[in-house]
Amino acid sequence: MRKHTTAVALAAASALALAACSSAEPGNTGDGDGGGDTLTVGIKFDQPGLGLQKGAEYVGFDVDVAKYVAGKLGYDEDQIEFTEAVSANRETMLQNGDVDMIFATYSITDTRKEIVDFAGPYFVAGQDLLVAADDDSITGPEDLEGKNLCSVTGSTSAERIKDDYAEGVELVERPGYSECVSALASGAVDAVTTDDIILAGLAAAQEDPTVFKVVGNPFSEENYGVGLPKGSTDRCEEINTAITEMIDDGTWDELVATHTEGTGYTANAELNPPEPAACA
Template sequence: MRTSAKIAAAFAAAALTLAGCSSNGDGGKEGGGDGDKGKITIGIKFDQPGLGLKEGSNYKGFDVDVAKYVAKELGYSEDQIEFKESVSAQRENMLANGQVDLIVATYSITDGRKEKVSFAGPYFVAGQGLLVQNSNSDITGPDSLDGKKLCSVAGSTPAQRIKEEYSQGVQLQEAQGYSECVELLSSGTVDAVTTDDIILAGFAAQDQYQGKLKLAGKPFSEENYGVGVQKGSDKCEKVNEALKKMIDDGSWEKFLKDNMGADYKPNDAMNPPKPGGNCG
């Protein structure tokens, strides 16, 4: 009888232990929010100084800080974030295939993209610009590109705009990343690089390019940066709330100054933006 009682007690203890292990689910994490699910995968750029830059095992930039803030508001700690490189041409596929949960990578909200993905935001409004060598006085805007070699990134909004609106006489070269374009500009292989002004400003501020490259003319578009999520995802409105809080509590302004410098002045008429209305 004693042996039977001991066996029964052992089984009861084991059952309680198993119940305790499974009560929290997902690795036994406690508390509410999406963070209980283990991790969140966020697509960023790896080669955009000031915005999304990978240095060894570290990631830094305005987009990176925005991504961390949003993840925290969704219930994830920094050690639960997995950053994945998202090149411009692959962003829609990465969301559709579930390779990433969010994309925070200078991702302009457009009607065409909204057919495939949902957007929270905008969290920043940029304008397309041109980067040239410091000695260049010929290029003053998109209308002065005839006969010039211009570099942008395949699948990006700036490249598409140049093709549609300024293609006559322009020799457009498409690269996989803006760092490649800037290297081609620095070596004189191309005459200019085009993308959003905040991206170009980040490159021009790098040590190896200071005094060598400059922004030419004024921005000639309006680019609303959004956080991309899978089409119809219930995360979209949650991200919008996180972005609104980030702007209201002063974090947005701090992230911008920390990464772009106190001298960078975004367009006051458009920034800070008002997130919302793009989750459909």
């Protein structure tokens, strides 16, 4: 009897240990329903149309792509925990295990790939210009000579235009893109610059989304990827499969249209929808 009791106790302890390990392992999808785990996803909290916190909810293209991918990995929406991923902290968050993955207009670069992994891309953006809807004088960066251009403090977007396209442009810095849009609305600046889909999201967030327009002449290429901890090859392949399914079933097109509705924006057809790259 004593031997039987001991064996039962050992078996129960082993089962508990295995369950604890399973629930602690990031990204464990169990039997396809998330295994009871949570998935921590980094997003932007302050980018209309892409990643925006609205009370207790999170909305935007990046948010919906993350939900779709998480669903394909076996997670229900109530198993996703969104957390803010500020641009300067993204690599650190992945390295420290603060997040399982990041969907936050996170451009894939060789420098970043040295310390983190990427799945995707799930969108290819390009630097563009936001102008007043009735302004036909600006059709590209070359038209900004002598005009006022707004970009966020610390961004290299405006400097790129000054260096490569319009030496005489007057650069105006604001702490955030909402302040740039306000300056555009008041006539204090002639244009705002950053990635095209970010500009479209800013326009869509206005009470009247038709007051501004994205010029539609992108002059850079930014591949938005899913940031992952280094060594996440298997998870990268799972995410790439989900992204491909999202494109093939029409969800990708629907999400782009939903989050830029009313602006007249269309994604660059030469670059989108993207084809996910091979995982390392």
